[in-house]
Amino acid sequence: MKIVITGATGFVANVLVDKLLQENHQVYAIVREHSNTSSISKEAQLFVDKGDSTALNSFFEEVQPDGVVHLASLFLAQHNSEDIDSLINSNILFGTRLLEAASKSKTRWFVNTGTFWQHYDDEDYNPVNLYAATKQAFDVMAKFYYETQNIDFVTLKLNDTFGEGDTRKKVFNLWRSLAESGESLGMSPGEQIIDISYIENIIDAYMQLIENISSDTEHSYNGKSFAVKADERMSLKELAKVYEKATGSTLNIVWGERPYRDREVMSPWTQGVVVPGWKQQVSLEDAISRVIKN
Numbered sequence: 362m363k364i365v366i367t368g369a370t371g372f373v374a375n376v377l378v379d380k381l382l383q384e385n386h387q388v389y390a391i392v393r394e395h396s397n398t399s400s401i402s403k404e405a406q407l408f409v410d411k412g413d414s415t416a417l418n419s420f421f422e423e424v425q426p427d428g429v430v431h432l433a434s435l436f437l438a439q440h441n442s443e444d445i446d447s448l449i450n451s452n453i454l455f456g457t458r459l460l461e462a463a464s465k466s467k468t469r470w471f472v473n474t475g476t477f478w479q480h481y482d483d484e485d486y487n488p489v490n491l492y493a494a495t496k497q498a499f500d501v502m503a504k505f506y507y508e509t510q511n512i513d514f515v516t517l518k519l520n521d522t523f524g525e526g527d528t529r530k531k532v533f534n535l536w537r538s539l540a541e542s543g544e545s546l547g548m549s550p551g552e553q554i555i556d557i558s559y560i561e562n563i564i565d566a567y568m569q570l571i572e573n574i575s576s577d578t579e580h581s582y583n584g585k586s587f588a589v590k591a592d593e594r595m596s597l598k599e600l601a602k603v604y605e606k607a608t609g610s611t612l613n614i615v616w617g618e619r620p621y622r623d624r625e626v627m628s629p630w631t632q633g634v635v636v637p638g639w640k641q642q643v644s645l646e647d648a649i650s651r652v653i654k655n
Contacts, residue, residue: 389406607649
């Protein structure tokens, strides 16, 4: 298939591009002007979006893609007033422009990426932060397109992610530096339940969802959302023990030295339905060991 993907300079989308190419799909990555595209496979064709909707529409008309996988977003755990324009432009406006271009070019399906943080306190909708609110707002905008245009829209919601090549300042990278330095680190009391998924499991979920929606002649996926949920959910304290076992290291963590954040997610979303046909293949401990070895 011809597949347009966004966010390809990011961790998850970058790996997904490689997987799609391995499966002999034609990949077209939409990137922002001045983006560092060195990590994107040279086999992917790039389109630089400068905010010109006419140019974006022309690109879709020329390519005539089968589908879109939308992973681009601006994530901010906490925002400042000056961040509002960027959040709306990245998480609502850009996606809406994509849907407009996709609809005009008769693109058949659109896989969106959402977040567990749209479901604070396990509610149907309660945003942890403004970032999560913008993700929900895009879902609302999308309903116009999938109800009135001939395009199937589905959302895959993710929580924490990790894997080889991940350079983000996430918990496992933090703990790896801590183990190497031997220094101490103050953290929260550590009772919050963590749902964190390995990149290979996440990519499997995207590939399964793409297969499902591209062959869905009954349009039964249209407007639905699914989740990637880890088989092993545990407290942050327990996760630290699993990390120590998998890596053979010792973490000098001072639990309770820092308070919980405002609207700390103490228990991740439980109501999400996993993608039909998908299940976690790599256990958490094995995944941690793989990352450290590689």
